[in-house]
Amino acid sequence: MSLSSFSYWQALSVPDALKILHNEQQQVKLLAGGTDFTVQRKEGLWQDKHILDIWKTKELDYIRESGKSIQLGARTTMDELIDSAVIRKYAKPLHLAACVFASPQIRNRATLGGNINNASPAGDTLPALFVLNAKLKLSSAKKDRLVPIHEFFLGPRKTLLQPNEMLTEIIIDKLDPKYQSDFYKLGERNAVAIAIVNLAVCRKIDPRSHKVTDIRISYGSVAPTVIRAPQTEQLLLHQTLTESLINKAAERAQSEVSPISDVRASADYRKEMSASLLKFLLKNNRS
């Protein structure tokens, strides 16, 4: 570990934390579960930053249901997501993503806010949040603002979070029982694996016409940020999910992703898997 000197604050409340952010601005790195931070700091990142620990801001640890949405405190852990009946019932892709997130030990510490702020293109919860139309509440000492999640990410590790802001809440749509939804993670091994491709899908099909009335598709690990696949969605909307249409959609999806090659997989393979996994999830009626 680094031995450079730095200040460490522990905030016990959101106003406390925002005050410190307001005063210190540029130099502060937020720390919650620490599952990304400690690894990254060991590798040399954040060395010049002071640390603001928000793990003890228990007021950000909640899952609330109201009307058509669910509010999640940014400090909610993966383990809490897994255990939540509300998430299981109304936000299945998020439940599934949390289930395959890293390992049991990490799920006890890793927070939803942390996974979002880490802004990895492979962040496991992100495709789920994308299809759940998540909105992020970014708070500062002066004001709060709401940002749709697809606008939040600017690139790998880059977001539009300002230095005086912190993510306090995530608001997602409830999926009514008429939705079928799913999440699939393809990794080299199951535990503690960075995804080769992540895919979340939710869709609603009119029981009488069998036509798709709503569809949302989101990919992780195949572009600089997590993405939705709007053209593919468009192709499927108001149509019946026939085999040939699904094949066409899979082909379209390939043109919407722009993966790179790395130690986990080649760009080619990621592209092929983007299509293949989509076919699988669209044909799969397991939800």
Added chain:
Amino acid sequence: MARDNNKTQVVGHSPRKVDGVGLVTGTAQYVDDIKIQGMLYAGILTSPHAHARIKEIDISAAEKLPGVMMILTYQNTPRVPHTTAGQGFPEPSPYDSYMFDSKVRYVGDRVACVAAESETACRHALKKIKVEYELLPAILDPRKSVEENAPVIHDEKDSSGIHDASRNIAAHYEAELGAVDKALSKSDIKVEGEFRVQYAQHCPIEPHVTISYLDDRNRIVIRTSTQVPFHCRRIVAQCLQIPEQKIRVIKPRIGGAFGAKQEILLEDLCAYITLKTRRPVRIKYSRKEEFISSRTRHPMIVKMKIGANKDGSLQAMDQDVLSNTGAYGSHSLTVLTNVGSKTLPLYWCDNIRFRGSAVYTNMPVAGAYRGYGGTQGSYALQVLMDELAEKLKIDVLDLQRKWHIRLGQTHPMSAALGEGKEGHENPIHSCGLDACMELGAEAIGWKEKRNQAKKGRFRRGVGMAALMQGSGIPNIDMGAARIKMNEDGSFHLFMGATDLGTGSDTILAQIAAETLGVPVEKILVYSSDTDMTPFDVGAYASSTTYISGGAVHKAALDCRTKILQVAGEILGGDPASLKVENGVVTAANGKKTSYDKICQRALYSRNQFQIEGIGSHTSPVSPPPFASHFAEVEVDMETGKLRVLDYVAACDCGVAIHPKMAEGQVEGSVANGIGYALSESLYFDEHGRCLNPSFFDYKILTSLETGCIRAILVPTYEPNGPYGAKSVAEININGPIPAIANAVYNACGIRLYQTPFTPESVWRSLKEAGKI
């Protein structure tokens, strides 16, 4: 052949490990658990280039930093050609390594070493060393090493033992029985393939770490995480050019090794700094250094052919090996020859050829790694046996059963090809392979599963492999032990044998206890200290139970004879007629005396002497353990992802001295092997830099990932081993690759010729074969 084990009181039972409680309660001390007053912290500056000459090295800025005590480079250290391989002397590995050199040969090679008052000061100083390199063209592909005009990696004049330095060939070996080419051309059926295995690291949870200090008589004490304390003493003495008597090597508790610590990687630096500064010094590898700068498995390309007749008789086997030894030739020759010598003698065949070269590249250095060539060779041989059975349209089990070596037979290839040279006659005195195949096949459900219909997205299949290894290196490996009796009837067992977490302290204590007729708690084990214990070559070549165990057995017999002499004096009977049970000696006339009284008499009253025994052991043969492995896999035809659903490893290791730990060795090897088969791999960029030197992207499998592993111990009795024991530590790492590859073929009809079987590589094979 199995003997009645009910007669043994300690052997064949599974007592608590002698070091178990200390290990789990944290009182047992590993190397880095002690801190010595005034200790310096040393760290290594490594090369960022695959191949370069050091034009200039400027340590002036680093030297001036507060707390920096010493900086070593090639300019201020002795230049002694040696090998880092901890092998018997003279070592079969080339002398091509130096403490430091003016040339760097891979990314991760030593450039300089700093010793400072703190880790921080050391790290700062390492950053301040300025090095100017003259870059040289690098060889990253072993197939290019021998090309004309290839850069010469070992162009230094003072290396020795290199097969052909000008062509980058570290080692080469050929052996042939009969006339292979002719037999191949006449064979009815031929199967062949080119099999490739990748770079992998041992990943001991405790990395390499060494602490050295001067004792009160100015001798260097080296407390180090090693498999080979005695070879370590010899090689450090060589590097520092001081006599062995100036050095004491102590091996404390060790957190795993798997071959990586059969190397002298840090001890020379640590001891040299202690010698020069007279200060205690600690040096240890970070996980990143462990991946890049320590040792790896030899990646290989094994080309193999088998010719057979329609009746299934094997006509010819031809193995052609290209081994990548990396920048230095550690274990290059011996791992190479073991590809053949640990696999080819498994089957009867008149025409067998082994040819192989180990070549230098500007890549990480390969060394000893559990399996030691057997892993690479078994892949080729066992996949081809599966292919051959398919061509013959018979069950591979029937093919295996018909042609494998049996009890009483002597395979000519064992004599033609040994470890780095000609081998030895190795008659088989115990072989449980048929039973292994029968029990393993039954456990996995071979018949039903092998022939079940394969369709749909997730396809399941089963595959198998038959295996052999050895028990120690014949006529080379030597172990010794000494047993001293105490007045309370307990015994000190001193031995050079090296417990790495393997449990050998317990197993050897069991052998001593059994022989002496006492419970294992009466044996106090002290091992692996070059000042205090007799010699042992160390923990490698699956030799400890067999060779060191033989030494302990002899020492215990020697001690027992002396005990009975004294008992005879007390009881007034012929020592030969006395019976021992649980520390009590009974004469024919029913009179009894106990061990404490015997020792008290010898120490304090009559004919006084220290009751003790000593024993040394070597073996002219290396009895192979045998095993048969069965894997059931599921292939996702969409993604190529493989799941190992079930794995059965049936192993004949002779008599298991401690069955629970023997099962642990089987399970551990299989888990290790499945990781190598599926995901463990070091990846490199076009400059030879490792892309994944951390557990983040180097995927060892978690317990959930390995699936269900079932070990079946198949008892036989090996007359050459202590209480019938053979080895168990390595053989079982050789099964997973071929068993899984064969299961994949059974599941979906594709042959896998390159490890690791990642989702992407399986998917590509499926695609190339037109299966998707």
